[in-house]
Amino acid sequence: MAKSKSSWERMTPTNIALEPIRAGWWRQVGAIACKDVLIEWRTRHAVGTAIAFAVVSLTAASLSVGSLRDEPNLAAGVMWVILFFASCLALGRAFTKEEDAHTANLLRLTAEPSAIFAGKFLFNLLLLMLIALVTVPLLLAVMGVTVKVLSWLVIAVGVAMVAMAALGTMVGAMLAKAQSRTTLLGVAAFPLFFPALAAALQATAASFGAAPDAKDALRFLSAYAGASVLAGFVLFESVWSTPEK
Amino acid sequence: MASIRLRCENLGKAFGRRWVFRHLSLTAAEGMGIVILGPNGSGKTTLLRLLCGLLTPTEGRIRWQWKDETFSPSQMRPFIGAVLPDCEPYDELTAMENLWLVANLRGVDKKRIGEWLERVQLSRAARQPVGTFSSGMRWRLKLAMALLHEPPILLLDEPTALLDVRGRQLVDELIAEQKRRGLVIVATNDERDIAYGEEQIVLGANDTDEHRP
Numbered sequence: 155m156a157k158s159k160s161s162w163e164r165m166t167p168t169n170i171a172l173e174p175i176r177a178g179w180w181r182q183v184g185a186i187a188c189k190d191v192l193i194e195w196r197t198r199h200a201v202g203t204a205i206a207f208a209v210v211s212l213t214a215a216s217l218s219v220g221s222l223r224d225e226p227n228l229a230a231g232v233m234w235v236i237l238f239f240a241s242c243l244a245l246g247r248a249f250t251k252e253e254d255a256h257t258a259n260l261l262r263l264t265a266e267p268s269a270i271f272a273g274k275f276l277f278n279l280l281l282l283m284l285i286a287l288v289t290v291p292l293l294l295a296v297m298g299v300t301v302k303v304l305s306w307l308v309i310a311v312g313v314a315m316v317a318m319a320a321l322g323t324m325v326g327a328m329l330a331k332a333q334s335r336t337t338l339l340g341v342a343a344f345p346l347f348f349p350a351l352a353a354a355l356q357a358t359a360a361s362f363g364a365a366p367d368a369k370d371a372l373r374f375l376s377a378y379a380g381a382s383v384l385a386g387f388v389l390f391e392s393v394w395s396t397p398e399k
Numbered sequence: 400m401a402s403i404r405l406r407c408e409n410l411g412k413a414f415g416r417r418w419v420f421r422h423l424s425l426t427a428a429e430g431m432g433i434v435i436l437g438p439n440g441s442g443k444t445t446l447l448r449l450l451c452g453l454l455t456p457t458e459g460r461i462r463w464q465w466k467d468e469t470f471s472p473s474q475m476r477p478f479i480g481a482v483l484p485d486c487e488p489y490d491e492l493t494a495m496e497n498l499w500l501v502a503n504l505r506g507v508d509k510k511r512i513g514e515w516l517e518r519v520q521l522s523r524a525a526r527q528p529v530g531t532f533s534s535g536m537r538w539r540l541k542l543a544m545a546l547l548h549e550p551p552i553l554l555l556d557e558p559t560a561l562l563d564v565r566g567r568q569l570v571d572e573l574i575a576e577q578k579r580r581g582l583v584i585v586a587t588n589d590e591r592d593i594a595y596g597e598e599q600i601v602l603g604a605n606d607t608d609e610h611r612p
Contacts, residue, residue, distance in 0.1 A: 177506030185503030193491045256487040259453055260544070263476050263486065264504040395473065 182265050186273025190248070191280065199251075200281055204244040208289040211236050212296060221298040226362030229299045234355050237289060238347065241315075242340040244281045245322030248274050249330035258330070262395065271323060271390035275383070278326075279319040286311050299362055306361035306368040310375065314354035317379035320386040321346045327393050350378050402466055403429040403551055403582055405450070410459035412445050419445050420602050421458070427598070429551070432578055434596030435586040441603025443586035444484060447554045450584065451479045463552075477505075480545035481554040487541070490530035494521050494540050497529060498547060505548040515543040519569065534561045539569070546573065551581030558585055559592060 194200055215232050222229035252258040261270055290311060294301065301307055325343040332338055353375035360368035404426065411421035419442035427433050435443045448454040449461060452472030463475045488497040498512040516522045519539040529537060538561045545553065558570045574595050577583040585595045593599065 177504055181503050181506065185500055189489065189492070189496075189500050192496065193489060196491050255490065256485040257489055259483065259486040260488070260501075261504075262453065263451060263479065263481055264501060269504075 177265075179266065179269050182269035183272040183276065186261070186265065186270060187276040187280075190274070190277035194277075194281070200244040200247045201284060204240040204281070204285050205288050207243055208236050208240040208285060209292065211239070212289065212293055216296045219297075223298045223300060226299070226364035227359045229293070229297055229362055230355050230359035230364070232297070233290065233293050233358060234351055236293070237286060237311075237314075238318075238351060239340065240285050240289065241282050241318050241322065242343065244285060245278055245318070245326055245343075246329075246339040248278055248323060249326045253330045267391040267395045268387055270394060271327075271386055274327075275319055275323045275386060278323050279315060282315040282319050283312070286315060301361055302363040303361045303368070306357050306372065309372055310354045310357035310361065310368070313372070313375045313379045314350050317350040317375070317382045318347055320379070320382040321350075324386045324390055324393060327390065346382075350375060350382070353378065404464035405582065406462045406464065408459050408462075410446075410449070410461065411457050412442060412449060412454065413457040418457075423459070423600070423602075425600060427582055427584070429581050430578055431582055431598065432574065432596035433582075433584045433598050433600065434593055435584065435600045435602060436588075436593070437602030439588070443588075443602055444556050446600075446602070447481065447483060447556055447584065447586050451481050451483075451554060452476060453483075475552065478550050479552045479554060480548065480550035482538070482541045482545045482558070483554070483556050488529045488537065488544060491528060493526050493528055494532075494543075495525040497540060498543060501544045501547050507548050511547060515547055519543045520565065535563060535566060538562060539566065542570075542573065546577075549580065553577045553581070553583045555583065555585045557587055557589070558595075559587075559589060 212232075215236070219228070219232075222232065249258070252261065265273075290307070293299065321343055322339070325339060325346065329338050329342060353371045356365070356371040357368040357375060359365060360371065405428075407423060407425040410423040410425070412419045419440075423446070425433070435446055437443050445454060449456055450472055452475070461472050463470045463472065488494075489500070492500070494516065495512060498515060499509065501507070502509050502512055513522075516525050519542055521536060521539055521543070524532065524536060529540060532540065542558075545555075553574075555570075555574075558574070559567050562570065574583055574585070583595065585592055587593075587595075
């Protein structure tokens with residue numbers, strides 16, 4: 155996201171020379187995303203939990219329903235139920251961990267809210283892509299699903315993950331201080347995720363051969379993902395920066 | 400005329416129905432050290448959080464002044480270094496990585512990381528995860544993280560409670576330097592820390608908190 159002047163620079167007194175304490179917006183975004191990747195690489199909490207959930211539920215589903223080769227709608231449904239809950243498990247940690255470890259105020263004091271949103275969004279997106287990269291091929295293999303149009307499936311999964319990462323980042327920040335927040339994320343975010351999930355489900359089913367065309371669903375999904383990212387940038391500052399009462 | 404000024408007028412903070420403090424007025428200027436004294440629960444840390452915009456006052460207002468312009472505490476965050484109990488480093492990262500993060504967020508040259516590690520006597524532990532640090536080492540790292548961008552305003556909560564003799568000497572030096580650069584506000588229970596400020600604020604003394612030069 156190109157920005158000519160950061161919000162911190164705009165509010166900074168113009169008649170003082172404190173150049174070294176202003177960081178570029180992209181530098182802040184990169185630092186936050188790298189920090190989260192490094193911590194996740196060392197702990198593997200979010201990835202481990204989400205992928206374990208996806209594999210266990212996929213195994214249970216395949217044992218109970220068997221092959222879904224001739225059931226493209228059901229296969230798409232199973233895939234998105236697993237992806238939704240696995241994603242909720244992963245997304246919930248981005249901000250709850252910051253609050254639990256008392257590091258959230260370090261970010262509040264040092265980084266611009268929009269850079270925090272962008273950094274966390276990039277990290278969450280990477281996490282969801284990794285979960286999808288493990289879950290989707292596994293589902294296709296275990297349930298014997300044939301993909302008729304691979305590009306529709308790739309676009310549906312990729313764009314839906316963008317929407318879920320953006321909405322999950324925003325809702326995760328809102329719920330970070332609440333109790334039972336991991337459970338709450340799924341419940342609170344579901345109405346926001348629903349349009350993206352419905353369109354992704356439709357496009358995925360079409361890619362499995364349930365419908366002749368997925369273009370309308372993919373168009374809607376792309377627009378919704380774009381709106382979700384935009385809403386995240388606009389709303390995050392008020393969610394994150396408002397001092398406690 | 401001093402460049403940085405702090406003005407708190409009739410400040411009060413309540414959590415629910417309980418007032419932590421009320422009717423606190425205070426002015427401070429560049430070159431000064433202010434010491435906030437008071438027993439546990441009197442609102443020392445709360446006052447520091449209010450000054451950097453992590454909390455909003457229940458009544459009254461806080462204004463930071465830079466020459467002729469006034470700013471809210473949130474707007475002054477880029478110019479504040481704060482060592483607070485709920486502003487921790489990341490346990491999974493090393494001391495160097497925590498400072499690298501702050502350097503990137505603050506826009507500071509990375510050469511200063513090594514300088515500050517040496518200054519707070521953590522060079523040998525630079526590549527250890529912070530989760531393995533003692534409380535004194537962790538406090539030194541927090542000090543380095545707060546001062547890495549050499550802020551004009553420094554807020555310190557209990558600066559010497561966890562430190563050994565060398566650590567106390569370090570804090571003495573850093574506070575003296577900070578007074579030359581700007582303003583330092585110290586919240587403490589330790590009477591030895593009174594020397595850090597020319598003015599004292601005593602919280603929890605009575606309903607109207609006391610400000611004595």
